[in-house]
Amino acid sequence: MSFTLHGIAVSSGIAIGHAHLVSHTSLEVAHYALPKHLVPEELMRFDAALEATRSELAGLHDNRPLYAAAEFDAFLDLHLMILADEHISKTPRTMIEHEQCNAEWALKVQMDELVTQFEAFEDVYLRERKTDVVQVVERILKKLTGQPGHTPPAAKHEESMILVAHDVSPADLIQLKPHQFAAILTDLGGATSHTAIIARGLNTPCVVGLHRARQLMRENDLLIVDGGQGVVIVNPDKQILAEYKLRQDQWQLERRKLKRLKSTRANTLDGTAIELHANIELPHDLADVKENGATGIGLFRSEFLFLNRDNLPDEEEQFEAYRTVTEGMEGLPVTIRTFDLGADKQLKGATRVASNPALGLRAIRLCLAEPQLFRTQLRALLRASAFGNVKILVPMLSGISEINQTLQLIAAAKQSLDDEGIKYNNAVPIGGMIEIPAAALALNVFTKKLDFLSIGTNDLIQYTLAIDRTDEEVAHLYDPLHPAVLHLLANIIGSANKARIPIAVCGEMAGELAYTRLLLGFGLRQFSMHPAQLLGTKQRVLTTSLPEITTLTQKILRADDPMKIRELLDRLNA
Ligand code: PEP
Numbered sequence: 289m290s291f292t293l294h295g296i297a298v299s300s301g302i303a304i305g306h307a308h309l310v311s312h313t314s315l316e317v318a319h320y321a322l323p324k325h326l327v328p329e330e331l332m333r334f335d336a337a338l339e340a341t342r343s344e345l346a347g348l349h350d351n352r353p354l355y356a357a358a359e360f361d362a363f364l365d366l367h368l369m370i371l372a373d374e375h376i377s378k379t380p381r382t383m384i385e386h387e388q389c390n391a392e393w394a395l396k397v398q399m400d401e402l403v404t405q406f407e408a409f410e411d412v413y414l415r416e417r418k419t420d421v422v423q424v425v426e427r428i429l430k431k432l433t434g435q436p437g438h439t440p441p442a443a444k445h446e447e448s449m450i451l452v453a454h455d456v457s458p459a460d461l462i463q464l465k466p467h468q469f470a471a472i473l474t475d476l477g478g479a480t481s482h483t484a485i486i487a488r489g490l491n492t493p494c495v496v497g498l499h500r501a502r503q504l505m506r507e508n509d510l511l512i513v514d515g516g517q518g519v520v521i522v523n524p525d526k527q528i529l530a531e532y533k534l535r536q537d538q539w540q541l542e543r544r545k546l547k548r549l550k551s552t553r554a555n556t557l558d559g560t561a562i563e564l565h566a567n568i569e570l571p572h573d574l575a576d577v578k579e580n581g582a583t584g585i586g587l588f589r590s591e592f593l594f595l596n597r598d599n600l601p602d603e604e605e606q607f608e609a610y611r612t613v614t615e616g617m618e619g620l621p622v623t624i625r626t627f628d629l630g631a632d633k634q635l636k637g638a639t640r641v642a643s644n645p646a647l648g649l650r651a652i653r654l655c656l657a658e659p660q661l662f663r664t665q666l667r668a669l670l671r672a673s674a675f676g677n678v679k680i681l682v683p684m685l686s687g688i689s690e691i692n693q694t695l696q697l698i699a700a701a702k703q704s705l706d707d708e709g710i711k712y713n714n715a716v717p718i719g720g721m722i723e724i725p726a727a728a729l730a731l732n733v734f735t736k737k738l739d740f741l742s743i744g745t746n747d748l749i750q751y752t753l754a755i756d757r758t759d760e761e762v763a764h765l766y767d768p769l770h771p772a773v774l775h776l777l778a779n780i781i782g783s784a785n786k787a788r789i790p791i792a793v794c795g796e797m798a799g800e801l802a803y804t805r806l807l808l809g810f811g812l813r814q815f816s817m818h819p820a821q822l823l824g825t826k827q828r829v830l831t832t833s834l835p836e837i838t839t840l841t842q843k844i845l846r847a848d849d850p851m852k853i854r855e856l857l858d859r860l861n862a
Pocket residue numbers: 485587589628723743744745746747748794795796
């Protein structure tokens with residue numbers, strides 16, 4: 289039966305392929321039957337994986353992060369307890385014996401059942417413990433896959449597979465980077481959640497907030513995904529399929545044409561130079577940055593170096609990552625954001641679930657609460673500054689006290705390098721992200737104390753409109769064109785320009801073609817976006833005349849009716 293699902297459009301492009309449903313965990317689990325004589329061997333494999341996991345967890349006690357020793361111990365004890373529980377250690381064994389299936393599958397089925405039970409708990413704390421169950425099972429699964437097992441059925445071609453998940457965390461999705469799924473679909477998520485941002489970075493069509501896609505689809509269903517419209521057609525008929533194949537060809541042709549703009553300067557029709565920088569998550573994104581002709585890196589989300597691992601990157605490892613990117617950019621600016629951990633980007637093993645993670649100990653607040661951790665990063669960043677054009681960007685600053693504390697910690701890190709005779713650029717520019725309304729409304733102190741600013745529209749909109757950017761239930765209320773947002777943006781850009789302090793936008797709005805002219809009209813001259821969006825934005829800049837858009841942008845700013853604002857925006861983009 290053919291049917292259509294509508295979700296939130298995250299990453300454009302048309303994909304045609306077969307559904308590959310993944311479970312709660314990002315790990316793919318094969319399911320295959322075993323001949324009876326191999327069952328005892330499979331049981332031994334399962335027991336060995338449990339034992340290996342147990343010793344790994346015990347070993348982690350010695351390796352715990354200094355900043356959270358007590359919490360880390362509690363988390364290890366909890367995980368050891370889950371591991372020993374018969375639901376994990378015995379029930380899958382019974383299933384292997386009775387159903388003659390592989391150990392991974394038995395474990396996954398049991399995990400899914402436990403997760404469903406945990407989700408039904410009224411108590412928030414207990415409900416959240418499902419994450420611990422999943423983490424323990426992931427550990428065992430890794431041990432199982434690390435051992436010689438029975439060969440699962442041959443893998444399908446990823447290029448024609450469409451990943452369908454209930455939810456994927458940003459940390460999980462970054463691990464999918466080397467893979468080549470034709471598209472990514474999730475039941476949960478909002479357009480500017482970090483998961484969506486990473487999906488955009490994979491340059492793969494993506495639709496989130498589909499609610500029940502994983503329930504409604506079956507493995508191997510034929511799917512058409514229109515990432516730009518947020519539409520998924522399941523088991524389309526021949527005519528629809530032919531039409532989308534045509535659209536897919538056209539879209540690919542457009543992308544190829546855009547490639548020709550790679551070395552063209554991004555000047556408006558009236559000759560104003562616009563800087564188009566790239567956002568990256570990890571050093572290996574550098575290839576994309578180069579391929580799309582970015583004139584700098586406007587946002588290196590350094591926290592991704594901290595995810596998907598049991599330990600923390602030390603100063604040397606961080607320094608190498610920052611230096612690689614800095615040298616790779618050959619003198620062009622490289623803006624490295626100090627880690628923005630917390631909220632939806634949690635360190636592995638973090639056990640405390642804040643009641644409002646987006647309003648909790650996140651980004652600079654976490655850095656100031658854990659100065660040792662911050663110092664390590666600052667030293668690594670400063671050391672990298674000796675190798676090129678590094679700028680340090682601080683996320684989530686809300687006011688003068690945080691700015692002063694941050695500047696003091698940077699001074700202290702410089703002093704420690706001086707004491708050891710280590711080189712760095714003493715004039716390394718320090719910038720602040722404007723992503724909290726308080727910062728936008730009290731901008732003076734930012735323009736006085738910092739060297740540059742960058743607007744994080746994703747969070748600025750989230751906090752201005754009180755909309756959780758990761759929650760698909762309220763995603764329809766997340767509106768970059770809300771008059772309050774537009775006024776904040778116009779004021780921040782105007783004030784920064786007046787104070788002659790460089791200002792960029794590095795949130796998702798910067799890479800959305802619908803907003804390019806609007807932001808130019810507000811006075812923005814520096815955009816930072818995902819590499820895949822750069823050439824499209826450049827094309828829009830090349831066809832824009834600044835004197836011609838001024839009147840319309842001012843009209844948009846004066847309008848308060850959403851319909852009128854959209855109508856004016858359409859005229860601006862016509
Ligand atoms: C933002 O908030 O707009 C931003 C660029 O930072 P992040 O998306 O990583 O929170």
